[in-house]
Amino acid sequence: MRLSARNILNGRVVALTKGATTTHVKIEIVDGMVLTASITNEAAEDLGLAVGMAASAIVKASDVIVGVEE
Amino acid sequence: MRLSARNILNGRVVALTKGATTTHVKIEIVDGMVLTASITNEAAEDLGLAVGMAASAIVKASDVIVGVEE
Amino acid sequence: MRLSARNILNGRVVALTKGATTTHVKIEIVDGMVLTASITNEAAEDLGLAVGMAASAIVKASDVIVGVEE
Amino acid sequence: MRLSARNILNGRVVALTKGATTTHVKIEIVDGMVLTASITNEAAEDLGLAVGMAASAIVKASDVIVGVEE
Amino acid sequence: MRLSARNILNGRVVALTKGATTTHVKIEIVDGMVLTASITNEAAEDLGLAVGMAASAIVKASDVIVGVEE
Amino acid sequence: MRLSARNILNGRVVALTKGATTTHVKIEIVDGMVLTASITNEAAEDLGLAVGMAASAIVKASDVIVGVEE
Numbered sequence: 001m002r003l004s005a006r007n008i009l010n011g012r013v014v015a016l017t018k019g020a021t022t023t024h025v026k027i028e029i030v031d032g033m034v035l036t037a038s039i040t041n042e043a044a045e046d047l048g049l050a051v052g053m054a055a056s057a058i059v060k061a062s063d064v065i066v067g068v069e070e
Numbered sequence: 071m072r073l074s075a076r077n078i079l080n081g082r083v084v085a086l087t088k089g090a091t092t093t094h095v096k097i098e099i100v101d102g103m104v105l106t107a108s109i110t111n112e113a114a115e116d117l118g119l120a121v122g123m124a125a126s127a128i129v130k131a132s133d134v135i136v137g138v139e140e
Numbered sequence: 141m142r143l144s145a146r147n148i149l150n151g152r153v154v155a156l157t158k159g160a161t162t163t164h165v166k167i168e169i170v171d172g173m174v175l176t177a178s179i180t181n182e183a184a185e186d187l188g189l190a191v192g193m194a195a196s197a198i199v200k201a202s203d204v205i206v207g208v209e210e
Numbered sequence: 211m212r213l214s215a216r217n218i219l220n221g222r223v224v225a226l227t228k229g230a231t232t233t234h235v236k237i238e239i240v241d242g243m244v245l246t247a248s249i250t251n252e253a254a255e256d257l258g259l260a261v262g263m264a265a266s267a268i269v270k271a272s273d274v275i276v277g278v279e280e
Numbered sequence: 281m282r283l284s285a286r287n288i289l290n291g292r293v294v295a296l297t298k299g300a301t302t303t304h305v306k307i308e309i310v311d312g313m314v315l316t317a318s319i320t321n322e323a324a325e326d327l328g329l330a331v332g333m334a335a336s337a338i339v340k341a342s343d344v345i346v347g348v349e350e
Numbered sequence: 351m352r353l354s355a356r357n358i359l360n361g362r363v364v365a366l367t368k369g370a371t372t373t374h375v376k377i378e379i380v381d382g383m384v385l386t387a388s389i390t391n392e393a394a395e396d397l398g399l400a401v402g403m404a405a406s407a408i409v410k411a412s413d414v415i416v417g418v419e420e
Contacts, residue, residue, distance in 0.1 A: 001141055001196070004165075004183035004276040006106035008137070019371030021229030021248070024390060025136055025144075030100050036076035037134035038371070038390060040201055040234060040248060043144035047138045056137040056141070061180055062272045062412045063133035064107035065345075066095055066354040067078070067126040068117045071351055071406070074346040074375075074393035089161030091299030091318070094180060095354075108161070108180060110304060110318060110411055113354035126351070131390055132202045132342045135275075136144040146246035148277070159301030164320060165276055170240050176216035177274035178301070178320060187278045196277040202342045203273035204247035205415075206235050206284040207218070207266040208257045211281055211336070214305075214323035214416040231369030231388070235284075250341055250374060250388060253284035266281070271320055272412045286386035288417070305416055310380050316356035317414035327418045336417040343413035344387035346375055347358070347406040348397045 007059040009035065013051050016044065025049060027057045077129040079105065083121050086114065095119060097127045147199040149175065153191050156184065165189060167197045217269040219245065223261050226254065235259060237267045287339040289315065293331050296324065305329060307337045357409040359385065363401050366394065375399060377407045 011029035023044040025037045035057040049055065081099035093114040095107045105127040119125065151169035163184040165177045175197040189195065221239035233254040235247045245267040259265065291309035303324040305317045315337040329335065361379035373394040375387045385407040399405065 001143075001277040001279055002187055003141075003198070004177070004179040004187060005135070006180060006183060009103070017371060019229065019369065021227060021232045021234055022371045024131065024371055024392070027136070030103070033079070033100070035129075035134060036131040036390065036392075037136050037144070038131040038202070039134075039136055039144040040146060040246065042234070042246075043136070043146060043201075047136065047142055047144060049136065049138070054139065058135040058137050058143070059105075059129050059133060060273070060275055061094065061106040061108040061183075062178070063129060063410070064105060064109075065075070065128040065410055066097070066107050066109055066113070066117060066119065067128050067351040068119070069124065070352055071347040071353075072350055072397055073351075073408070074387070074389040074397060076390060076393060087161060089159060089299060091297060091302045091304055092161045094161055094182070106180065106182075107354070108412070109354040110316065110356060112304070112316075113356060117352055117354060128353070130343070130345055132388070133200070135198075135200055137141040140142055145275070149243070157301060159299060162301045164271065164301055164322070167276070170243070173219070173240070175269075175274060176271040176320065176322075177276050178271040179274075179276055183276070187276060189276065189278070194279065198275040198277050199245075199269050199273060201234065201246040201248040203269060203340075204245060204249075205215070205268040205340055206237070206247050206249055206253070206257060206259065207268050207281040208259070209264065210282055211283075211417040212327055212420055213281075213338070214317070214319040214327060216320060216323060229369065231367060231372045231374055247284070248342070249284040250286060250386070252374070252386075253286060257282055257284060268283070270413070270415055272318070285415070289383070304411065307416070310383070313359070313380070315409075315414060316411040317416050318411040319414075319416055323416070327416060329416065329418070334419065338415040338417050339385075339409050339413060341374065341386040341388040343409060344385060344389075345355070345408040346377070346387050346389055346393070346397060346399065347408050348399070349404065
């Protein structure tokens with residue numbers, strides 16, 4: 001499926017932390033650049049996420065804030 | 071200001087597209103990896119955004135979807 | 141690509157409204173039930189969206205508010 | 211209260227999963243079409259959510275991603 | 281309708297800026313504290329928004345970032 | 351860092367509820383007006399959040415829904 005989301009960053013799962021209902025997934029997209037996603041446990045299980053697996057971090061442009069150093 | 075947002079990707083503005091109320095900002099975070107942010111024109115002006123400027127793309131973990139190739 | 145997003149509603153594009161930077165897409169998922177998505181013009185063009193096309197509305201569980209009638 | 215959110219889908223609660231801080235609510239909007247919302251436990255309690263109750267899934271247009279099959 | 285959204289701030293519309301598809305609404309919630317909402321033009325028209333009208337700014341807890349001064 | 355986010359409300363932490371992966375932070379921005387943020391435990395620890403601390407609630411304009419009483 002192709003997506004309207006403008007930001008699709010391909011990487012690899014480097015950590016998974018499972019809570020009672022929510023899983024935090026860390027995806028390394030380039031050496032030392034790691035993104036964190038907060039998803040449902042159900043989603044983590046459906047996707048069969050595991051450390052070492054290829055995965056993408058997908059973000060809609062309207063969910064990106066821009067910051068500038070003062 | 072330090073932020074709870076888990077994803078702060080530092081880069082440089084490579085394109086700005088200004089509409090009637092909304093500006094699209096493209097930030098290159100590593101060579102060839104460009105993120106798009108959709109922000110208000112007011113914000114783009116307040117930050118004084120311009121092509122070539124250093125800027126960060128900031129995303130809350132709960133706004134990241136994980137994708138896996140089939 | 142399989143997605144962590146829990147809500148993927150398949151339907152058909154019934155209307156497209158293009159602004160200066162933003163396109164509103166209406167997707168009918170069942171008879172008379174129409175969802176609206178606000179996406180970038182760039183995304184609408186990349187996907188080649190047109191009225192009548194099959195398309196899905198995708199929503200992360202953390203972006204759904206629950207309402208109850210009083 | 212009337213809302214700016216463009217997507218208000220009326221249905222019935224078919225499942226509730228309560229974690230330490232977060233509750234997942236499944237709302238069936240038409241036969242076999244179930245949406246998942248991730249909300250705070252506090253909200254689930256304030257609304258008195260229970261399986262079988264009428265409830266709506268509310269989504270802002272800017273939180274809808276469009277997908278197209280390849 | 282009662283909502284799961286934890287943050288409902290009541291105020292008054294103090295400015296409306298209408299673009300091609302998007303309207304920016306400024307709502308003053310206490311003296312000098314003004315919030316900005318970016319909504320569809322369609323929503324602004326449906327709600328009949330006008331300067332001086334009572335209106336609420338509604339935000340889901342998962343859309344709030346916490347910041348701390350350094 | 352200056353942010354594109356239009357809504358930065360300064361206040362004080364009045365409550366913290368820590369779950370398995372998610373922390374709920376309540377920030378009082380004016381007397382009796384309290385906002386709730388849902389963030390990762392990791393973020394709460396990184397920021398060293400504690401009751402009584404000064405903190406800001408930050409919200410992007412595109413995450414604000416407008417409501418009008420009927």
